[in-house]
Amino acid sequence: MKNINSAGIKLLLKIFWSTFKMGLVTFGGGLAMISVIHSEFSEKNELVSSEEISDITAVAQSLPGVIAVNSSVMVAYRIGGNSAAILAGIGAILPSVIVLCLVTVFYNFFVDSPYVRGFLRGVSGAVIALFISTLHKLYRKNLADKYAVIFFIIAAALIFIFPSLNVVFLIIGGAAAGFVLYYLVLKKWNSIND
Amino acid sequence: MTELIQLFFIFAKIGFFTIGGGMAMIPLIQQELVSRGLMSLEQAIDMVAISQMTPGPFAVNCATFSGMQLFGIPGALIATLGVVLPSFVICLLVSKWFFAYRSSPIILSILAGIKPIVLALVLSGLVSIGSASLFPGAVPASIDIPVLAIAAVVSFLLIYKKASPVILVLLSGVFGTIFLR
Numbered sequence: 001m002k003n004i005n006s007a008g009i010k011l012l013l014k015i016f017w018s019t020f021k022m023g024l025v026t027f028g029g030g031l032a033m034i035s036v037i038h039s040e041f042s043e044k045n046e047l048v049s050s051e052e053i054s055d056i057t058a059v060a061q062s063l064p065g066v067i068a069v070n071s072s073v074m075v076a077y078r079i080g081g082n083s084a085a086i087l088a089g090i091g092a093i094l095p096s097v098i099v100l101c102l103v104t105v106f107y108n109f110f111v112d113s114p115y116v117r118g119f120l121r122g123v124s125g126a127v128i129a130l131f132i133s134t135l136h137k138l139y140r141k142n143l144a145d146k147y148a149v150i151f152f153i154i155a156a157a158l159i160f161i162f163p164s165l166n167v168v169f170l171i172i173g174g175a176a177a178g179f180v181l182y183y184l185v186l187k188k189w190n191s192i193n194d
Numbered sequence: 195m196t197e198l199i200q201l202f203f204i205f206a207k208i209g210f211f212t213i214g215g216g217m218a219m220i221p222l223i224q225q226e227l228v229s230r231g232l233m234s235l236e237q238a239i240d241m242v243a244i245s246q247m248t249p250g251p252f253a254v255n256c257a258t259f260s261g262m263q264l265f266g267i268p269g270a271l272i273a274t275l276g277v278v279l280p281s282f283v284i285c286l287l288v289s290k291w292f293f294a295y296r297s298s299p300i301i302l303s304i305l306a307g308i309k310p311i312v313l314a315l316v317l318s319g320l321v322s323i324g325s326a327s328l329f330p331g332a333v334p335a336s337i338d339i340p341v342l343a344i345a346a347v348v349s350f351l352l353i354y355k356k357a358s359p360v361i362l363v364l365l366s367g368v369f370g371t372i373f374l375r
Contacts, residue, residue, distance in 0.1 A: 025363040026250050031319045035352065036359045043356055052296075058308045059292060061315065064213050065281030066251045073282060077289035085289065089282050093274060096250025100258035101270055103248055111244070114375040120247055122370020124327035125344025126363045131320035132345070133352035133359070138316065142309035151307060155314035160321075168213045170311050178307015179300065189302040 008080070014045065015084050019072040019091035026092075027120075028127035030060075030067025035134040037071055047079045054141045062171045068092050147181055197232075198265060198272050204230070205257045205276030212253050223256050232264060253277050340374055 018040040026033055034057045042050040053075065060070035069089050076088030103110050110116055143149050155170050182189045204226045212219045220242055227233040233241070241263075245255035254277055261273030295301050328338050328345075344366050351357040 021360045023250050025360050027363065028323050029319065030251060031316050032323075034316070039356075039359050044358075054309065055296065055305055058305060058312045059288065060285070061312055062213075062308060063281075063284050063288060064210050065284055066209060066212060066253050066278060068251045069254070069278050069281040070285050073285040074289050074292070077286065078293055082286060085286055086282065089278060089285075093250065093254050093278055096248070096254040097258050097270060097274055099248050099250065100244070100255055101262055101267060103244060104259055104262040104270075107240075107244075110247075111240075115371050116247065118370040118372070118375040119367040120370065121327075121338075121341060121374045122344060122366040122368070123363055124323070125341040125370075126348045126359075126366035128320065128324050128327060128341070128345035129348035129352055129362070130359055131316060131323065132349045134316050135313070135320065136353050138309075138313050142313040144306065144309075148306065148310040152310035152314050155311045156317055159314060159318040166213075167315065170314070171213075171308055174307040174309075174311035175304045176307070178304045182303035182306050183300055189299045189306065 011080055012084055012087055015047075015076050015079060016087045016091040018045075019076070019088040020094055022068065022072065023092045023095035026068050026095075027123050028130070030071065031134070032127050032130040033068050033071065035130045035137065037075060038134075038137055041075050041079070048075055050137070051141065052078065054138060058142075061167075062175070066093075151177060198269060200230070201232070201261060201264065201269060202272050202276040204232075205261075205273045206279055208253060208257075209277040210280040219253055223253070227260060233260060237263065344369065 022033055022036045022040060025036065034053075037057065038050055038053055041048045042053050048056075056074045056078065057071050060074050061067055063070050069092050072088040072092040073085045077085035143152055151174060155174065158165055158170065208219060208223055208226065211222065224235075224238040224242070227241075228235055228238050237260075241256055241259050244259055245252050248255050254274055257273040257277040258270045261269035261271070263269075265272075292301070324345075327341050329336070330338055348362050348366060351362060352359060
């Protein structure tokens with residue numbers, strides 16, 4: 001983004017608008033947003049390959065910070081460098097800031113409103129669907145071979161047996177196991193990401 | 195002024211130590227704000243409830259809400275800046291490095307190990323959010339049929355029609371506002 005021309009500005013605005021929309025519909029946590037990121041940046045605009053988005057969301061999930069902001073910043077960095085990344089991060093949090101400032105003022109109306117409750121009940125159905133479509137999108141990419149299936153089963157079992165288990169341990173465990181298995185033991189890493 | 199700076203650092207700390215999603219941070223957020231006397235316990239409980247009911251990342255919502263309650267709009271902006279600053283700094287640094295080495299054997303091997311874990315996290319997210327939304331009552335037998343129907347229709351449209359998730363979430367909300375009050 002050294003030469004900011006009109007095409008560059010257009011791209012920046014597009015990125016900002018995509019992450020703004022994403023922030024507006026972030027219900028149910030950053031994981032539910034993987035599906036939205038795929039839709040906005042890969043399916044609609046083909047700015048980033050869906051393979052790369054699946055890598056980026058895996059990294060964004062593993063880093064400290066707010067997941068939705070992490071993913072937005074990293075995807076936008078891939079498209080347009082630093083300026084795009086910063087705009088994308090601002091886009092992702094701006095709806096929060098606007099909505100929360102309003103809600104704080106109209107707190108009592110908001111908390112007791114049957115309309116708000118109805119809205120959230122409707123949204124909760126859509127959030128379930130976001131998770132289902134994310135699973136559908138990722139399962140082939142993220143379960144590339146039989147070892148990945150074993151990792152997945154172990155991780156899922158650990159989460160259900162120990163619900164308060166810190167996600168960090170699972171991710172570090174997965175990273176370490178991936179390094180040992182694919183890099184040191186199998187010496188095979190190209191086919192798994194193609 | 196010193197209180198604003200204190201608020202900034204509290205949320206920067208929360209942002210930095212949030213790994214794997216904001217919900218895991220509820221105890222830390224409440225403890226930081228309540229034990230420092232910035233909020234009463236009731237206010238902190240309200241903050242969590244409101245942050246779950248509003249769009250946007252949970253930790254960001256907590257920051258904006260508490261900043262707004264304590265110091266108005268300047269507080270909201272400062273607290274929000276605090277909570278996202280670690281994300282910005284870490285992700286910009288990691289991005290520079292990650293995209294340069296993304297196809298190196300070590301990174302590909304590590305990613306191949308992390309990706310199945312992410313899938314497991316998505317599945318567990320589905321199970322916990324699904325069970326909370328589909329079985330809202332105390333009796334597990336009473337399933338929320340309208341929510342189930344929305345989930346089924348929206349899943350179909352997302353997967354087979356490649357419909358926009360942004361529009362579907364908003365439409366589901368509008369549908370709920372009209373019919374599910």
